[in-house]
Amino acid sequence: MTQAKQSFELKTGLAQMLKGGVIMDVVTVEHAKIAEEAGACAVMALERVPADIRADGGVARMSDPELIQRIMAAVTIPVMAKCRIGHFVEAQILESLGVDYIDESEVLTPADEENHVNKHHFNVPFVCGCRNLGEALRRIHEGAAMIRTKGEAGTGNVVEAVRHERAVTREIEALKTMTETSLKNIAAEYRVPVELVKQVQTLGRLPVVNFAAGGIATPADAALMMQLGVDGVFVGSGIFKSGDPQKRAKAIVQATTHFRDAKILADVSKGLGEAMVGIEIDTIVEAQLMAKRGN
Amino acid sequence: MQIGVLALQGAFAEHVAMLRRLGVTPKEVRLPCDMEGLDGLIMPGGESTVMGKLATAFKLIDPIRNFAYARKPIWGTCAGLIFMARDVGHVQPLLDLLYVKVERNAFGRQVDSFIADLPIPIVNKALGLVDTPFRAMFIRAPIVKSVGQGVDILAQLPDGKIVAVQQEHLLGTSFHPELTQDGRMHQYFLNLVENS
Secondary structure, three states, X not given: OOOOOOOHHHHHHXXXXXXXXXXXXXXXXXXXXXXXXXXXXXXXXXOOOHHHHHHHOOOOOOOOHXXXXXXXXXXXXXXXXXXXXXXXXXXXXXHHHOOOEEEEEOOOOOOOOOXXXXXXXXXXXXXXXXXXXXXXXXXXXXXXXXXEEOOOOOOOOOHHHHHHHHHHHHHHHHHOXXXXXXXXXXXXXXXXXXXXXXXXXXXXXXXXXXXXXXXXXXXXXXXXXHHXXXXXXXXXXXXXOOOOHHHHHHHHHHHHHOOOOHHHHHHHOOOOOOOOOOOOHHHOOHHHOHHHOOO | OOEEEEOOOOOHHHHHHHHHHOOOOOEEEOOHHHHOOOOEEEEOOOOHHHHHHHHHHOOOHHHHHHHHHOOOOEEEEOHXXXXXXXXXXXXXXXXXXXXXXXXXXXXXXHHHOEEEEEOOHHHHHHHOOOOOOEEEXXXXXXXXXXXXXXXXXEEEOOOOOEEEEEEOXXXXXXOOHHHOOOOHHHHHHHHXXXXX
């Protein structure tokens, strides 16, 4: 396979256009239209939201291409789709469909425990999850043009997304005062070139757009993540597993724009009906934690 | 000079950074009260449907229209251009300020996004610069299908597709100068503000 024709700056460029926005998981054409109408800046087309994947068990794979195509035809905003970690053929298939972004996602069952997809080989851009700076930089080194926290998908519990975003921030902060030798050591520890670590040190942030994902269920959750420094949010099960998806979707979009304005946050949080039923992370057995997949 | 950047959604931080490099301290606009005292407004790339819905929800449509009617310069890049247009062939909230017909996603999906050396002779001449092309990024970009009366074409791709227009104090580009280090389009807009 040859190097992609499309330059990295076009891949990161689309992510820059998504900033300040909300990307919503949708499983039907009807959901996709509701999401677009509510102000989603993109949708993630999939067969089951993470909460159902978690409940159903079994192997979770790429969605049916026909479903993805129907959703692509139904909306004018960008459409993303998920492939399994390391499953480069699912990625090839998604690229051939013309999806706008591929999420190489721990929400699906990993296909390769050693390797992620070599994302430099593709024209379509990729977003990948991370729990810390090392994971984020390994994914960027593999060609990811956008990063998101892993959080713990399908739980409606924001605690893991907070943990992951705080870890990334703390570790970037630590880079700022590091000497040349320490930078070399940390690059070795992260298993990435020292140039990439130096780039982060200079920028004081990740060199690509960074969204929050995994467990965001309320407008306040979205605004919390934005105040912690992310560029936008993914909402998976949080919208279509709630009592009034349309209203909640719109409220989360507005909260993401006005994330520092507590009065607006209070307004949009009113009368949203039931939020999705959450899960305490401690009650999930170790083997079912999605964030541990793909290091 | 007080420049506002519409900060509802999209790549507004990139416009803010570019303006800072050019010595201007811009103001982010999220609510009608943020429009006070502005001399010019930039509307960034992003998703035009999202921008339109948020502008409607937070009552920004009329203040932006009145700003334009008062002959204050506005520049829309990509989604911003779409939002300014009269007709985009799709039902969504529009400002109806630029008398153009826009085609959204005119080149296709993300895999069809591209970079082109775009001739901008009018802009270069106005800035008194040597006529070199602009390295323009087109990301799921729109084009201007047709222009109405009083709309000048500022830049076209070699195949004739219209990708930059000016209607007196209103400017629209389907590409993203804010994603580059090239400040010429921003300077051109600042000159419009200066002379308005």
